[in-house]
Amino acid sequence: MWRYLLIWVASLTLGRLPVWLLYPLCDVAGEIAYWLRPGLRRKVLDNLHHVLGPQASPIQLQRTARAVFRNVARYYADLVHMPYLDVYSFYCQHLTHHGFYEHFLPALSQGKGVILLSGHLGNPELAVQGLLAHGIKVVALTEPLHPPQLSQLVDRLRSRKGHTFLPVSVAGVRAAIKTLRQGGVVALMGDRDIQGPRARLPFLGTEASMPIGPIEVALRTGAIVLPVFSFRRGHGLEVFVHPPMEITRGGSLEEDVLANTLRFLQILETYVRRDPGQWIVLEAIWDTEERKDNYGQG
Template identity: 30%
Template sequence: MTAHATGSDTTGGRRSAAAALRYRVVDTGYLLGWTIVRKLPEGAARMIFTRLADHTWRRRGRGVRQLEKNLSRVLGKDAVDDEVRRLSKEAMRSYLRYWMEAFRLPEFSRDRIVSDMRITGHEELFAILESGRGAVAALPHMGNYEQAGAWMVHMGQPITTVVERLEPESLFKRFTAFREALGFEILAHTGSEGTVFARLARRLREGRMVCLVADRDLTERGIEVEFFGRPARMPPGPAALAVQTGAALLPVTLWYEGRHWGVRVHEEIPVPDQGDKRSKIQAMTQQLAHVYEKGIAAHPQDWHMLQRVWVEDL
């Protein structure tokens, strides 16, 4: 996208110029994160990101306001009150901790990634993979899923995941390089050769693990589910892959425990015996939403959802 410098720009030209500038600023910010933040003493980085979180929370931009609407529904409230505001402040600190750790993760030793993990339920996942059957790990935007993926790689289980194609392209390439350096196989949500679904299905049939963040629909073709008592949309991909390939669908929830990372791998959601393909995907996605409800309700401050999920907001 090219910025125009003349005074005769159309409105579209001015928008393009503003977008190009915004993209450069964002790209530069992430570049600084991966080159400077990762080298700072951890205590200093943590203090900086905590202050940044509090500053962002006080400004109450669109993302923070949406976060508070989302947390209100988690708590069963009809409006934002003082309890929701306190929780949203904690959630912003958790969210910025995720980014601080993402920038610094390439510096973390294998020993730290492994020893600071507090995980339960992974035995079933490992048994499935060792049997030669593929597995879909479906997670919400909680805790630090980059670290969880790095833990899996260190445990000898390579993963394939899908990322949203970001703008500018240079930023997307930085994120792809970051995750590939952790040992992930990365597929772009759009723009990949062939269909992403077909490539994921191939990996599952090979007995591998696919990790998908699955609590927000990006396509406007999501499955409508009941989520905290209200209709919401979630992507059909995880359930559809399980139905198509016979892979196991395993929900995963994540949170922080002090300086440690908490993860629970939940029991497999089986493919229903009855119904057509669409109804099976619907039923499995609804079960996935119910598992997310329990995980988010237990650790609402670690659900980093600053976007719209519920149908009434869409």
Template identity: 30%
Template structure:
């Protein structure tokens, strides 16, 4: 019954939230975020601990703003499937220089690896990529219940991307992603939290954590450009800042993977420090 209620809740969200006028939807989700702040449940407490690692002089205003940012992500996610290509393009921004990085990488036919932390609205970023005419693939954690996982796969496929499961697929995810890069695709991976418990240990805001080695392995295996992308919210857009990552070319493979993953961690930290309120990390992260 709990699983069915969870599935129903997500299905209702995708159907009902998009039908609300935008001001009403914003007010509803801000109300929910403020309520979560007052209740101070486990997710809010974990978010506060994570943000304290980022900023030891943490203010409670930052915690409240971060919960509102997280609520905004969900509000926008529920509304994205009803938007047009023109709205996808208008709702996302980056500098002309960074756009040229992506355009050049795609024109070279090697594909591009975008590695992102859990910031801003990564689904809006994906919709923008696809709306530019670039094929894109991503990996999805196999959520429980299974019905929720299927809903998220269908949601992201409707936005135009290919979705492969992290576990339980017919082929290893890295093999599929390397193949897509060879075909000139964009590969987008969330990279600031290890889901396998077998990630690469890195230093992150002065403490140790593990991050997935997949983006580094793909870059070293294929030679495709590796770009860290941090996302933040403006009043009307999700805005991206891109940071090029140059993997080392010498040394044993495991050392190069570790060094490249550390470079990614440093890039994520730079973006998170600039926009900590838009980092949606409500899970345990540091070792």
């Protein structure tokens, strides 16, 4: 329950501060967390070992892992600041996008529904707020948190500006499918095995348990899949809208889901490698044994 109270109090107090003041505080908090949470540190270092490869030095791994912790702290700053965000000012002054007019709007105009498929890069929850400047609302499915009150609080904060954030559940999936069939936009994450259907697929050179639900939803609804990724740039974000995925159908539903999920993971890999310090995943993606001393950590 302490996490609930911490986020609730922060949303009423620290969240009112401008991000130019919040972010430096978060950078300090992230550095402290890096040294005080050895379990999380080992998981992040192991993930980065797969991203950066065996040629990465311990110093490079540690430097990148510290960036991950700082960016996680900035994510929480964005979360508690969300109710006070000026969407139009954010869109005009702090959001740079590529592919919005070339890929997103043409896909939306087809009326088939659009799945924005992303990963935990930068802050996709903040990036999607920019769509509100165009009057476009999104249904986003999120990781269920415990206790349930915490999940409800976090999703309320995420939804304050007009989008709908729902935990992954039967009801949440039904809401997403209904939105797509009405020609709307759904935001999903494809880089963590949280809840729902999954499969072991190669990712960054090693098999990992990855979510296959987003592609299954696309195949069942006929929605267009747009890979979308964000990166922090100073106090703002740079967003890349990838061209629509060509969803292939040639085998059974299971075969098609696996083949198209693998194609998304290959796209995701290229973006994760662009700036691994912005891949804010604190859970171990690969079920390898924790390396105790391989990264220069005692």
